[in-house]
Amino acid sequence: MENDFLVDSEHLSPAALEKKHRLENDPSSRIDHMKYLEGMDQIDPSLRLRVMKEMAEYDPSEYTVRDVQRALEQETCSVEDLKALLSPAAEPFLEQMARRANRVTSRHFGNSVNIFTPLYIANYCENYCVYCGFNCYNHIRRLKLDSEQIEHEMKVIADTGIEEILLLTGESPVKSDVKYIGEACKLAKKYFRNVGIEIYPVNVDDYRYLHECGVDYVTVFQETYDSDRYEQLHLAGNKRIWPYRFEAQERALMGGMRGVGMSALLGLSDFRKDAFATALHACLLQRKYPHADISISCPRLRPIVNNDKINPKDVHETQLCQILCAYRIFLPFAQIVVSSRESRSFRDGITRIAATKVSAGVSTGIGDHEEKYTGKKGEAEGDEQFDIDDDRSLEEMYRDQEAAGLQPVMNDYVYVQ
Numbered sequence: 455m456e457n458d459f460l461v462d463s464e465h466l467s468p469a470a471l472e473k474k475h476r477l478e479n480d481p482s483s484r485i486d487h488m489k490y491l492e493g494m495d496q497i498d499p500s501l502r503l504r505v506m507k508e509m510a511e512y513d514p515s516e517y518t519v520r521d522v523q524r525a526l527e528q529e530t531c532s533v534e535d536l537k538a539l540l541s542p543a544a545e546p547f548l549e550q551m552a553r554r555a556n557r558v559t560s561r562h563f564g565n566s567v568n569i570f571t572p573l574y575i576a577n578y579c580e581n582y583c584v585y586c587g588f589n590c591y592n593h594i595r596r597l598k599l600d601s602e603q604i605e606h607e608m609k610v611i612a613d614t615g616i617e618e619i620l621l622l623t624g625e626s627p628v629k630s631d632v633k634y635i636g637e638a639c640k641l642a643k644k645y646f647r648n649v650g651i652e653i654y655p656v657n658v659d660d661y662r663y664l665h666e667c668g669v670d671y672v673t674v675f676q677e678t679y680d681s682d683r684y685e686q687l688h689l690a691g692n693k694r695i696w697p698y699r700f701e702a703q704e705r706a707l708m709g710g711m712r713g714v715g716m717s718a719l720l721g722l723s724d725f726r727k728d729a730f731a732t733a734l735h736a737c738l739l740q741r742k743y744p745h746a747d748i749s750i751s752c753p754r755l756r757p758i759v760n761n762d763k764i765n766p767k768d769v770h771e772t773q774l775c776q777i778l779c780a781y782r783i784f785l786p787f788a789q790i791v792v793s794s795r796e797s798r799s800f801r802d803g804i805t806r807i808a809a810t811k812v813s814a815g816v817s818t819g820i821g822d823h824e825e826k827y828t829g830k831k832g833e834a835e836g837d838e839q840f841d842i843d844d845d846r847s848l849e850e851m852y853r854d855q856e857a858a859g860l861q862p863v864m865n866d867y868v869y870v871q
Contacts, residue, residue: 466591474591477582477689487685487694494698495657495705501738502700508533509679509731514724517541526550531784536733539780540726548776555782555808562786566861568811569851570618570648573607574820575599575638579624581691583677585722585755588624590691597820598629604638608645610823614815614848617864618648620673625654625693632660636667643668647865650715654692655702661709670867671747672706673715674699679731680723687722703739712867713747714739715791720769720777721755729777733784740788749789749811752778754796771800775807782808794842798854801844806858814851816842 466474476483490496517537522544525535538544539551576598579588587594599607611619619642623630635653642649651664652673661672678684681696688694703714716736718728732750740748754769769777774796781790792801792809794816801812817823827847846854855862 466593470591474582484685484689485694487688487696488681489695490698491692491695493657494695495701497658497701497704497708499697499701501704501735501742502697504738505679505700505731505735506681508734509727512537512727512730514541514726514730517543519543519546522547526554533734533737536780536784537730539783540730540777542726544776544780545772548772548779551776551779551783552807555779556806558782558786559808559810563810564861565859566810566863566866567805567855568618568789568863568866569616569814569848569855570620570650570811571611571616571813571815571848572620572622572652572818573604573611573823574622574818575604575607576623576626576630576634577820578626578629579691580626580628581693582689583691583693584687584689585719598634599821601637601641603821605641607821607823608641610827611815612645614827615852615864616815616848617646618650619646620650620652620813622652623654625691627654627692632656632663636664639664639667639669648867655699655705658705658709661706661711663709665710669711671713671715671749672703672711673717673749673751674702674706675717675719675751675753676700676732676735677719678723679718679728679735683723700735703735704742707739707743707746711746713749715749715751715789717751717753719753719755720774721767723767725767725769725773725777729780733781736785736788740785747789748785748787749791750781750785751791751793752781753793771797774800775804778804778808794844794846796843798844798846802854802858805855805860812851812855814846814848816845818842 521538525538528535577588578596578598579590581589582591583589621638621642639649648670649668650671650673651669655674676699684696693699703716706714716732718732720728736748736750752774754774778790789811790809791811792804794813805812852862
């Protein structure tokens with residue numbers, strides 16, 4: 455491998471710098487990314503193997519205009535139809551796809567759009583993912599909020615009217631262990647009706663414990679379903695183990711979670727094949743666990759340090775719109791989430807067509823909600839994971855969605871005791 459991934463090297467100790475260069479330049483120094491580590495749950499691989507096989511066989515260039523027309527004529531969308539709708543041949547049919555997606559969205563979700571916000575409680579990470587701002591070789595301000603700081607952040611957020619929160623950490627089982635995350639989730643249940651987590655993948659028993667602490671749903675990004683490209687981008691840490699990450703959502707459902715979310719980070723590899731694998735993964739999980747709430751996201755790679763050296767494969771807004779319309783047509787009942795990585799105009803447009811969930815009042819930093827919401831600087835802040843594009847507050851987002859004829863929803867789930 456060429457020495458493409460140099461991030462903040464001047465801040466590393468000689469020993470750390472030597473190890474980093476070895477990981478980048480000597481593939482034999484890395485652990486096998488397809489082999490489970492000791493202590494990792496191994497479950498039935500059938501679903502994973504099906505997705506891998508279908509993705510390997512998918513060639514978007516093989517599909518024709520007639521294939522796309524045939525897909526749009528069908529009452530229901532098959533896997534083969536999905537492949538056509540994600541192909542380059544479907545690009546001229548974006549308007550027809552948008553109209554079809556809008557009809558499907560209206561049929562199953564009406565005009566509602568759910569609103570949530572993320573809360574990062576720690577940014578320590580033990581992985582070397584070359585595209586991520588949190589990676590262990592980046593020289594950033596690291597911070598782990600204690601229980602008092604976490605509760606303060608939650609109070610600030612809850613006071614805005616937010617009722618659904620997504621708790622996030624860097625991927626460090628040492629600094630942010632499952633017990634620490636569980637205690638944060640117990641605090642979150644005091645302030646929010648729905649609690650989600652986006653953390654490092656864990657075993658079934660750990661997900662069961664977190665569910666008992668109040669977690670409703672788990673989101674895990676596969677980043678890319680291309681296992682070869684995944685190996686090139688995840689050079690060290692537990693995250694390097696591709697199959698363990700792939701199976702995280704299923705382990706979460708086995709642990710009792712109500713719902714799971716998934717995504718590829720579009721731009722790391724062939725975005726059409728990654729989008730196909732994401733949708734197929736979601737579909738197969740829904741069939742296997744019909745009681746589960748399934749959500750699917752569509753983040754694009756955001757600019758980071760040395761972004762140009764990752765050789766990103768750009769995904770333009772029209773292509774992202776094509777993907778989201780295909781998702782909606784193929785997955786009528788799935789929540790489709792569009793994050794604040796995207797522009798205000800794009801998010802406003804796509805919620806009229808296919809998306810049913812958006813974030814508001816977003817910060818990807820640690821401990822800075824008080825400053826963001828009130829202008830008063832907090833006592834401790836840690837650096838953000840990536841830059842956002844849409845920084846609207848809840849009030850602004852709520853107003854804009856209403857003005858577009860949509861119904862903002864703060865909570866759509868009721869627990870019956």
